[in-house]
Each structure stands twice: as C-alpha cells, then as structure tokens.
Amino acid sequence: MLELDSVVKLFGTTVAINGVELSVRDHEYLVILGPAGAGKSTTLRLIAGLTKPTRGDIRVDGQSLLGVAPEHRDISMVFENYALYPQRTVFENLSFPLEARRVPRSEIKHRVESMASILLIDSLLDRRPGALSGGQRQRVALGRGLIRDATVYLLDEPLSHLDARVRQDIRVQLKAMSVNLHSMVIHVTQDYREAMSLADRIAVLNQGRILQVGTPDEIYAAPVNEFVATFVGDPPMSLLDATFANENGQPVLRVAGTNISLAANELISRVTNGSQPLAFRVAARPTDVPVSASETKECSIPAHVYVSESHGYRNIVTIKLGDATIRVAAPPKQTWRVNDPVWLGLGMHNLHVFANGKAIYHPAVSAAGATTRPQRSLTAASTIGN
Amino acid sequence: MATVGLEDVWKRYGKVEAVRGISMEIVDGEFVALLGPSGCGKTSTMRMIAGLEEISAGDIRFDGKSVIDRPPRARNVAMAFENYALYPTLSVYENLAFPARAAHWPNDRIDKRVREVASIAAIDKLLERRTGELSSGQAQMVGLARALVREPAVFLLDEPISHVDARLRIDMRTYIKRLQVELGYTMVLVTHDQEDAMALADRIAVMADGRLRQLGTPAEVYDRPEDTFVANFIGSPPINLFECQIGQAGGKTVLRRDGLTFDLPDQFLPLATAGTLPASVTVGIRPFHLTAGAGAGHGAIAARVVVVEPLGDMEIVTAEAGNLPIQVVIPPGNRPKRDDTMQLALEPEYVLLFDTESKQAIHAPSGGSATAHAAAALV
Numbered sequence: 001m002l003e004l005d006s007v008v009k010l011f012g013t014t015v016a017i018n019g020v021e022l023s024v025r026d027h028e029y030l031v032i033l034g035p036a037g038a039g040k041s042t043t044l045r046l047i048a049g050l051t052k053p054t055r056g057d058i059r060v061d062g063q064s065l066l067g068v069a070p071e072h073r074d075i076s077m078v079f080e081n082y083a084l085y086p087q088r089t090v091f092e093n094l095s096f097p098l099e100a101r102r103v104p105r106s107e108i109k110h111r112v113e114s115m116a117s118i119l120l121i122d123s124l125l126d127r128r129p130g131a132l133s134g135g136q137r138q139r140v141a142l143g144r145g146l147i148r149d150a151t152v153y154l155l156d157e158p159l160s161h162l163d164a165r166v167r168q169d170i171r172v173q174l175k176a177m178s179v180n181l182h183s184m185v186i187h188v189t190q191d192y193r194e195a196m197s198l199a200d201r202i203a204v205l206n207q208g209r210i211l212q213v214g215t216p217d218e219i220y221a222a223p224v225n226e227f228v229a230t231f232v233g234d235p236p237m238s239l240l241d242a243t244f245a246n247e248n249g250q251p252v253l254r255v256a257g258t259n260i261s262l263a264a265n266e267l268i269s270r271v272t273n274g275s276q277p278l279a280f281r282v283a284a285r286p287t288d289v290p291v292s293a294s295e296t297k298e299c300s301i302p303a304h305v306y307v308s309e310s311h312g313y314r315n316i317v318t319i320k321l322g323d324a325t326i327r328v329a330a331p332p333k334q335t336w337r338v339n340d341p342v343w344l345g346l347g348m349h350n351l352h353v354f355a356n357g358k359a360i361y362h363p364a365v366s367a368a369g370a371t372t373r374p375q376r377s378l379t380a381a382s383t384i385g386n
Numbered sequence: 387m388a389t390v391g392l393e394d395v396w397k398r399y400g401k402v403e404a405v406r407g408i409s410m411e412i413v414d415g416e417f418v419a420l421l422g423p424s425g426c427g428k429t430s431t432m433r434m435i436a437g438l439e440e441i442s443a444g445d446i447r448f449d450g451k452s453v454i455d456r457p458p459r460a461r462n463v464a465m466a467f468e469n470y471a472l473y474p475t476l477s478v479y480e481n482l483a484f485p486a487r488a489a490h491w492p493n494d495r496i497d498k499r500v501r502e503v504a505s506i507a508a509i510d511k512l513l514e515r516r517t518g519e520l521s522s523g524q525a526q527m528v529g530l531a532r533a534l535v536r537e538p539a540v541f542l543l544d545e546p547i548s549h550v551d552a553r554l555r556i557d558m559r560t561y562i563k564r565l566q567v568e569l570g571y572t573m574v575l576v577t578h579d580q581e582d583a584m585a586l587a588d589r590i591a592v593m594a595d596g597r598l599r600q601l602g603t604p605a606e607v608y609d610r611p612e613d614t615f616v617a618n619f620i621g622s623p624p625i626n627l628f629e630c631q632i633g634q635a636g637g638k639t640v641l642r643r644d645g646l647t648f649d650l651p652d653q654f655l656p657l658a659t660a661g662t663l664p665a666s667v668t669v670g671i672r673p674f675h676l677t678a679g680a681g682a683g684h685g686a687i688a689a690r691v692v693v694v695e696p697l698g699d700m701e702i703v704t705a706e707a708g709n710l711p712i713q714v715v716i717p718p719g720n721r722p723k724r725d726d727t728m729q730l731a732l733e734p735e736y737v738l739l740f741d742t743e744s745k746q747a748i749h750a751p752s753g754g755s756a757t758a759h760a761a762a763a764l765v
C-alpha cells in the first residue's frame with residue numbers, strides 16, 4: 001500500500017498540493033483526474049522522489065519513502081514530455097530499462113517486440129525519436145515505462161498526445177496489459193473517459209486538493225460537488241440555479257429564470273432548516289433527461305431548441321428553458337430544428353441537487369441496464385414522441 | 387453570402403498531388419466541413435477557396451463567377467484560425483471594429499454592426515473589456531466574431547477549436563453552430579476531428595489522399611459510408627470491419643469467416659440471388675448495432691470479453707469471437723467481466739457490406755427488406 005499523509009507542496013508561496021490524503025492499494029489502478037494546474041504531475045513527482053514534499057509523509061507499506069533516493073524506490077515513471085533518448089532507436093529506448101537490469105539478450109528482444117506490437121509501434125523499431133510524430137513518441141515512452149517490472153508505475157498523461165482513434169485503441173491495450181502487471185499503477189489524466197475506462201478507483205484533484213475518491217460508478221452516479229459533477233460526463237451536466245420555497249405547504253425547488261417548480265423531497269427540506277441561506281443548483285445527466293417533440297406525461301416541461309448536434313449514434317440537443325440552458329441526449333432518428341418547441345422530463349428522479357456547491361441529493365441509478373437495446377438506454381430510457 | 391462551386395480542382399506542389407480533382411457545390415448559407423486526416427488535402431482546398439494558394443487546374447466559382455484570378459482581398463472571404471491574434475491592449479469593441487475601420491466604414495455603421503455581431507456571439511457584455519483580460523473561450527468567440535464583422539461572402543474556419551480543452555470545446559461548438567444558423571452564412575470548416583465535423587456541419591466532405599471520398603449529411607456519412615475509409619474515419623468507438631466470404635449453408639446465403647457464420651441480411655438477398663455479390667466482402671457494423679446477452683437470440687456468436695470500459699453513459703466491451711476482435715457498446719447495468727463469454731448478434735438492418743477488393747460500399751437495393759424479399763422472388 002502507498003500512502004500520502006497530509007502532503008503539502010509549496011513552490012515559493014504557491015500552494016501546489018494542499019494537504020493530500022490518499023491510500024493506493026496493492027495491484028490497484030488508480031487514476032488521478034483533474035484539470036490543468038490541479039497538482040496531478042506534482043503528486044506523481046512527489047511519489048517518484050523527483051521533488052520533496054514541504055510537509056507530510058509518503059509511505060509504502062508503512063515505511064517512509066522520504067529518505068529513499070528516486071532510483072531506489074522501484075518506481076517506473078512515464079513522463080508526459082516523453083524524455084526519450086534522441087540518439088537511440090525506438091528498439092534501444094525500449095530495451096534500455098531491461099539492459100540496465102541485465103535481462104538476457106534473447107528475452108529483451110522478445111519483450112521489446114511484444115511491447116511494440118501491443119502499442120502499434122512495431123514498424124518503427126529502427127527509427128530514432130526525432131523521426132516520429134508526437135503520438136508515436138508518446139507510445140514509445142509508455143512502452144519504455146511499462147516494459148520492466150516495478151512496484152509502482154506512474155503514468156503522467158500517457159495518452160494525451162495520441163489522436164482520438166489511436167488513443168481509444170491504446171486505452172484498451174493498456175487496460176488489457178494492466179491486468180497482467182500485478183503492480184500498482186497511478187495514472188494522471190484530464191480526460192474523464194480515460195479515467196473511467198481504466199481506473200479501479202478515481203481520485204478527483206482540483207487546486208491541490210482531493211475532492212473525491214471512488215470507483216468510476218460512484219464518481220459518475222454520486223459526485224460530491226458541482227466541480228466533480230461537471231468535470232465527469234460528456235456533454236457535462238448543465239447546472240441550473242434554483243431556490244427553495246413552500247408552495248401550498250409543499251416544499252419545492254424553483255428553477256431560476258423559468259417557471260418550473262420541482263417537488264422537493266424531505267431531505268432537501270431538512271437541509272434548508274439551517275439559518276443561513278443556501279445557493280441551490282440542480283443538474284441532470286444529459287442521458288437521463290427525456291425529451292419529446294410533443295407534451296407527454298413523462299415530458300411536461302415546455303422549452304425550445306437552441307442548437308442540435310449530430311453525433312451519429314445520438315444527437316446532443318442544447319435546449320433553452322426560460323433563461324436557462326440544458327443539454328440532453330436524444331436518439332439519432334429525429335431532427336431537432338432551431339427554435340422548435342420541445343418538452344422535457346425533469347424531476348427528483350433524474351436531478352442531482354447541490355447546496356452551496358456540495359451535493360445533497362442524487363437520483364437513484366436508473367434501471368437503464370435492464371433494457372436490452374443499447375441505443376435506447378444511451379439516450380435515456382425515454383419515450384420520444386414522434 | 388455566396389454559393390461556392392469547386393469544379394475538378396487540382397493542386398500540385400511539384401510532383402506531389404495534394405488535391406486531385408475535387409468537385410462540389412456548397413450552397414448559399416450551408417455549413418460544410420472538410421474532414422480528413424493530415425495530408426488529405428483539406429487545408430490546401432480551403433486555401434484555394436480563400437485565394438491563398440493558386441489552383442493547378444479546375445475552377446472555383448462564387449455565385450457562378452470564377453474567382454481564381456481574384457486576389458484574396460477581392461474574394462470577400464473571412465478566415466478564422468485557432469490563433470486569433472487579437473490586439474490585447476484594445477477593447478473587445480475596438481477589436482471587432484478593426485476590420486470595418488480598415489475598410490473605411492462610417493462610424494454609425496461600424497457601431498451598429500459591432501453590436502449586432504457581439505450580441506449574436508453572446509459577447510455583448512464584454513465590449514468594454516480589454517482582450518488581454520478575457521478567458522480563452524471568450525477570446526475565441528471575439529476572434530470568431532471579428533471575422534464576421536465584414537459580412538463575408540464565405541466564412542472559412544481552420545481547425546478553430548481543435549486544441550481548446552474538452553469542456554470549452556463543447557460550448558464553442560454550440561455557439562458556432564448557433565451563430566451560423568442565425569447568420570445564415572456560407573461556412574467551410576476544416577478539421578481532422580470527426581466529432582467536430584458531425585456536430586457542426588450540414589454536410590461533411592470526407593477527404594483522403596487529395597480526393598473527395600464522400601459528401602453527405604452527418605447521418606449519411608455515419609449510416610451509409612461510401613467506402614471503408616469513410617466508415618472507419620467516422621464514429622467513435624470505431625466501426626467493426628471484418629472480412630467474410632459469401633457462402634451457402636442450409637439453403638441460405640451466409641457470411642463466413644474462420645468458423646463464424648452470419649446470416650446474410652435480407653436487404654442484400656436480391657444481390658445474392660442475382661449473383662452480383664463479390665466472393666469476398668468486408669462487413670461493417672458499428673459497436674452500437676450489436677445486441678449483447680440474452681437479447682442476442684438467433685444467429686448469435688460467442689465472444690470472450692477482453693476489456694470492459696465503463697464510461698458512465700455506456701460501456702465499451704472489447705471482445706474476441708475466435709480470432710476476431712470486436713467492440714460492442716452496451717448500456718450500463720449488466721457489466722460483464724473479463725473472460726466472460728458473451729452472446730453477440732449483428733442487428734441485420736444496420737449491417738454494411740463493402741467489396742473487399744475495391745473497398746467500396748455494396749448498396750442494398752432500395753426499398754427495405756420487405757421489398758427486397760419481393761424482389762428476390764421475382765428475380
């Protein structure tokens with residue numbers, strides 16, 4: 001087990017890491033997810049020993065790493081800027097970590113070729129890094145980092161320079177490979193899909209703080225605050241301002257800029273019992289909101305189309321709801337024209353509720369999985385009027 | 387705004403043929419994306435429309451009039467790049483006014499136009515700010531809006547949002563799309579990103595090796611790609627493409643490969659009956675169009691699960707049926723595990739066939755499968 005215990009890192013007066021507590025289990029694939037400048041790379045560099053924490057401790061199996069030199073930590077790191085040897089061929093770059101550990105020559109050849117084949121760079125083995133594209137170099141760097149045995153692998157945005165298609169392929173290869181590594185992997189990325197795809201658990205980092213640690217399912221279904229809620233998901237949830245009120249003795253959330261009142265549940269009523277006023281926001285996953293071209297029992301909230309985009313397997317429709325804007329995912333067959341009237345289904349069954357930025361309510365995970373038709377459930381298990 | 391016609395346009399750089407005989411018509415007010423990998427000729431094509439490159443052969447017409455002898459400034463083309471080079475010490479207003487001042491417009495006309503464009507681009511609240519103080523998304527919108535001030539005949543966008551961060555890009559797409567709909571401008575977007583092209587364009591021109599492979603609506607290029615290149619370039623996760631031989635089993639025409647057998651979908655039966663199917667075909671099926679698990683039913687194949695990627699709104703399963711790697715998208719909920727055996731069936735109406743040799747689509751006779759049956763009976 002690897003533990004970061006109250007780790008703080010200052011660069012001058014800038015707080016890069018602000019009291020990070022994190023435990024990574026043996027054999028776990030942990031992804032640190034966050035935007036640029038969150039402190040992700042700094043966290044990796046602290047673990048690798050390339051920089052020292054200002055305060056706090058980093059331990060492996062209870063033993064502090066702080067006095068251990070980087071080369072004695074048995075950590076293999078893949079750098080985002082590749083750090084390849086420009087004078088060596090791709091083969092030599094890949095074989096270097098094995099030669100340094102005196103692996104027999106025949107085994108080196110076998111392992112280099114097998115790694116190159118997995119990363120789709122087997123035709124490049126004789127080239128030098130200077131003759132490669134950024135994406136190819138990044139795959140060489142990834143291969144060099146993963147080719148040797150290590151207790152901990154640290155991957156710093158290892159897929160960021162790959163084009164979308166190759167990234168998907170390599171993501172699958174990396175996931176398949178990770179099962180056989182039998183080591184701890186800590187992978188840093190800004191791409192939530194990459195995090196969801198690969199991680200056993202995700203740690204969401206922002207401004208040097210860990211906001212949430214959980215399985216991909218937990219992070220997706222129950223984000224702890226508005227930041228996590230909107231950082232995970234494509235398109236992101238649209239946050240709508242809301243105020244709490246009593247209407248005819250019933251607690252409701254009124255969505256600002258619209259005439260929508262949502263019947264609030266008891267939980268939310270309880271939260272409002274405190275004395276200070278709360279800033280409420282509500283948000284739904286675009287795939288959880290049914291949309292219809294006519295008013296139905298399920299879709300009763302009138303709105304109109306702002307823009308519709310095709311994504312092949314679905315349309316992403318941006319909808320104006322009074323002054324507010326919300327994005328929903330709709331099936332591909334129907335066309336949605338600008339300014340067309342539409343009706344939405346919104347309620348406590350699909351809305352997350354935030355008070356002062358913190359999540360106070362999540363809808364139950366939908367039973368979408370029970371349906372057998374993927375394309376329907378991907379666009380919310382909805383009835384689309386047509 | 388103008389209709390833009392390209393007629394057998396060629397571009398040669400020495401011996402290199404960058405653009406090889408492209409013909410298309412972009413109608414007035416249409417949003418067309420030139421989509422393809424690097425080196426496909428899309429940027430050369432756009433630069434020839436703008437007049438930044440001479441054309442080697444062919445003709446380019448705006449509203450029917452050839453423009454190839456006109457310099458760029460005489461074509462009234464606006465271009466927006468990823469890097470907008472705004473004047474950081476000037477206000478947003480002055481940045482927007484700049485092209486109009488350069489064209490010596492009267493002040494009241496400039497003011498009216500700047501406010502109009504700012505309002506459409508949703509930056510009207512920023513007019514007094516210096517551009518150096520703007521967020522990158524706001525700066526992008528100011529750059530786009532500035533290109534629109536002069537009321538160009540054609541608006542060209544060169545990878546305008548390729549490298550902005552994912553969140554911002556989703557918003558930028560929405561704004562650009564709305565801008566185009568409201569202004570009704572003829573727009574040409576150059577991009578290597580199929581998602582941007584799909585989301586924004588009325589029609590997509592898919593290019594490869596200097597040639598136009600297909601020109602169609604997003605739905606057309608996605609659902610009915612003309613060749614395996616287009617099929618593979620459009621869609622994420624990518625389409626499954628695999629080679630099969632046409633064979634017979636139990637009196638039926640089937641698709642066969644390495645121990646796997648699939649029924650030939652009904653819509654292709656007339657071609658089988660007529661004997662016009664090639665011996666070797668490439669089957670295309672999108673990951674969204676495979677039924678997994680209990681619903682797979684008749685004709686299902688068994689596949690071993692290799693990797694499952696839970697993405698929240700969907701799960702991508704990479705599996706192997708014998709030695710055939712295949713990807714399928716399933717809804718969240720019943721997540722299979724590595725090494726599970728999964729039943730997979732192709733949804734027949736979504737099966738695409740390509741001639742393995744020519745890589746060209748094999749078109750099913752129109753009219754759907756019911757008609758196809760009838761047609762088969764008549765042949």
